[in-house]
Amino acid sequence: MTDVFYTQAANLTDNARAKRAYAECCLSKMKEMFPKGISNIGNEMTDSMKVSVMKMGAECAGVLQHTVNIWEPDVTNQLKLQLYALDEIKMLPPKMKTEYVDCIAFKVTEAFPNGLKANQGKKELQKFIDKARHECVELIGRKYNVPKPKKTLR
Incomplete structure (x- = not known):
């Protein structure tokens, strides 16, 4: 799951440290939202789940703004x-x-x-x-x- 979030972060930044921070943030929020895991949701996500996941992504994107910019x-x-x-x-x-x-x-x-x-x-x-x-x-x-x-x- 972390790899999925890390790959998604590549659309937002090239900074490896920032991508890792984003992936860790998303993973921790997923664990909060789905404490029993997500294996039982099947192939379909409800609209409320989709909204929650989008909100989670937006919140974690804030992590990127507070991450150090390396001198690229x-x-x-x-x-x-x-x-x-x-x-x-x-x-x-x-x-x-x-x-x-x-x-x-x-x-x-x-x-x-x-x-x-x-x-x-x-x-x-x-x-x-x-x-x-x-x-x-x-x-x-x-x-x-x-x-x-x-x-x-x-």
């Missing part, structure tokens, strides 16, 4: 797309934009090697990204010999 290429690209929306990107010459975004993305993936959790502290992540932005702009500035801006009064 599509997840990293999603992060980079968000970084391209940063205000300072507009001020950088084209050749620096990619380097800047790659630098920040690298720092994030190094600091969070197991990925980001959906319920991870947004303040913690934002604080880290702000620090990475500062470090990367300095790094790229040194690479291209861009003088540091003079401090301005606010």
Whole structure:
């Protein structure tokens, strides 16, 4: 039965850990719904059973949202797309934009090697990204010999 749920999870994610968590969730909910097993239901499921199984699948899909995203290429690209929306990107010459975004993305993936959790502290992540932005702009500035801006009064 676990294999059936694991295979179904493949339609939702490529992450093996997430598929396993989904399969375990579904199996535990099946045991709750059918404590005597399902061998006696025959080939037909009643409408109420079908609704219960669909509800179970929806509840367990929530497990996927709280599972760690490993840094697969599509997840990293999603992060980079968000970084391209940063205000300072507009001020950088084209050749620096990619380097800047790659630098920040690298720092994030190094600091969070197991990925980001959906319920991870947004303040913690934002604080880290702000620090990475500062470090990367300095790094790229040194690479291209861009003088540091003079401090301005606010």
